Amino acid sequence: MTDPVRQPSISRRALLAGVTGLGTWAVLPERGSDAQLRRPAAVLPRAVPNPTASLHLAATDGWVSMPQGAPPISPFWPDPLAPAGADLYVFGFRDVTGLSATEVTAQRGKAQISAPLLGFDQETDIRITLTNLGLSVRPDLTDGHTVHWHGFRNAIPLFDGVPELSISVPIGRDFTYFYRPHDAGTYMYHCHFEDVEHVQMGMTGIVYVRPAQNAGTADVPPGKYVYNDGDGTTRYDREFALMLTEVWAEAHYRDAHIQTTDWTDYKPSFFAFNGRCHPDTLAPNGDPMSAAAGRLRYQPISSLITANAGERVLLRLANLGYQNHTVTADGVDLLVVGKDAALLRGRDGSAEYQVTNTVQIGPGESRDVIFTAPDPGTYLLYDRDLMSLANAGGGRGGQLTEIRVSPPGTLPAQTRANA
């Protein structure tokens, strides 16, 4: 997990000027008179340089671990080619920001799933460099890779990562994508090269954009908000991003064993939050750069949700599986405030927030959901498609995690998402 390196390149005066402009935006949310003007154009004056962020991702293959003790799916899982401690072949991204060229090359064969969790501030000039390290297990495959920022509204084709419509990155080369996010919310990113294969193989992650309103406006104090809501209704104390995916073990095996797959036979075997299946979902965040992280080293993102009673908890839900899933939380009311990186409000400002206990989320969709942490205790959050609560067909597992609520004041303030 990563917050990208951020280089403050903005003076206090410039920041104030920009924030004033954005404040004007924030108090006029989603209210264009034109049918399509639901978001005013960016109001940052061009004279004010945007803050910048840069990030270096590497794309490669590797081996990860599904929950131990699940019944085998012979001959596909556990994969007999897997090194000790691993059992499933994947493709994935690595965060190699700041590493030397030699160190970056050394990450070949060390893919992680889900991809690094990325968070950026609105109106940041973002450069994401992608290096294609090739595939250690399949040197015969000369696949390119790309970064597709899924849902990004302002990407020109060059930066959209669809190889047929722009370019992809050959093995041993790199390319820098540029993004300037004008719209807060929860997005995804994934490789779009032969996407049915590369997405299934694990090249998926969550990227989110924090609203300019976080700096405070005339109407709302500085804080953590999901959107430029203008009234503080999307404020939260803690945030947890959950990427929903499925793993079709047979296809992973075929990729490792130089066989082809008919994707219309799709039949997933594992169901994951952030690349892990229950009970691994509960394990703490790991360090993908450290062997000490153990069996889940290449699945470093925890799905364990922790909060103090009474706190507002944001769930950033994204689905890059190929099937619909329905997230439910026992004993907790869920307030859906956003879909697909857009505040749920009509063009005339009418609120469309919805209180519910199930959130259905289709492939490629995202939802922003806030709940208030109830009395101290453990609450379950899981996929109400109960067939997804299985690991390789065995019971108990899959897309399930816990919400652990402590007495008020127990946990210190959250410093980063999913922590």
Add this chain to the structure above:
Amino acid sequence: MLRLDRGRWKRLSAVPLVAAIVAVLVVPGPSQSTASPPAGLECLTAGDNAFELTATGGYAAMPDGNTIYMWSYAAGGGAFQLPGPTLCVTSGVKVTVVLHNSLPEPTSITFPGQVQVLADGQPAQPETDAAGTLTSLTTTAAANTGSVTYTFTAGPPGTYLYQSGTDAQKQVQMGLYGALVVRPAGHPERENDRADSAFDRDREYLYLLGEIDPDLHLAVERKRAYDFTRYKARYFTINGRSMPDTIAPNHADWLPAQPYGALIHIRPYDPVGNPKPALIRYLNAGSVSYPFHPHGSDEQLIARDGRPAQGPGGQDLSYSNFLIDVAPGQTVDTLMIWKDAEHWDPQGNPIPVPLPSLQDQIVGPGPETWFAENPYLGGEPGELPPGVVQNNQCGEYYHVAHSHALEQATNYGASFGGMMTLIRIDPPAGCPA
């Protein structure tokens, strides 16, 4: 022998290729009617709102070379086409649809979302066989030569399916479906009665989504039994076509039975010069949800199942989407624009990262590209590797739009196909004809 440097050879070798592509793109096919738009929704209208449809069989072409036996609705006594014609009427008018049946079994049409449908003057009724088993959801036309006349008053403005109600599991899969567009009275420039549903009438699109299990079609063609527990869709279609056929023009003559394309063709949003959104009407004639993902732009969901997204007091309850999940039988209407947010320009505002040289990028994969090798809208096409076909005419942009249940974005498992199309964005001044 002429001595030419390698680059010049490359450039020269591209000339006939580009000429051929331009010729294909520019010269209309012989079957292209002057009244047909090259892209976009094509209405079948009738002065008295009376339509004749014939249920008939024929063949649909898949991009991988497979040919599928289908059933669908032909206009009048015309030739087989998939899907049936798009019937366009105005809300409140009396609509008559005469169904003629040339299929070897009874068939029918249901009109989901329309109320009080009459069949031959009587309320349309489910049918049962002698044993009391339900055989049709609605009144049928008899096999081979039967006909039935349905009448109803067009309901609220919006987008509706029409489809077979007889042995519907099989017949709808066979292709007996089409779209019914009901326009608001007095406001054909709107999707519904709300002023904020206005759209550019030259930018109206219909995505009738479906799927094909070729085994079922083969069984029907060979008059064999089919076990629906073995049902497995292998092709995923928009308007009866799969990518790349989806981006071919309407009435492309190499797709004689699949007349409707799905290429979106727009210009960047401009508050003065191009202020109105495109309208996209999604319909799901298949058996699973199709999570449709347009790149490069979100879409405002303004209506579902023929009803505007609004509150009881008329509040606007439309919402923004980058993923439109259309459930079986549902229709969803969205407004869409594309904003040139950054206005990248090689002189005044160049992209802030270098475009890699040709040897540092992969163009394709596959034999074609829709990228001009130039990041700028309207820019001159750059050089391509030998053998790659350039589909870019004038520096226009292309974004993809596809099902994000990614196995549906394949042709029988093969990538960059299936339920997928392109959004073409021309430079603000347009492309020269």
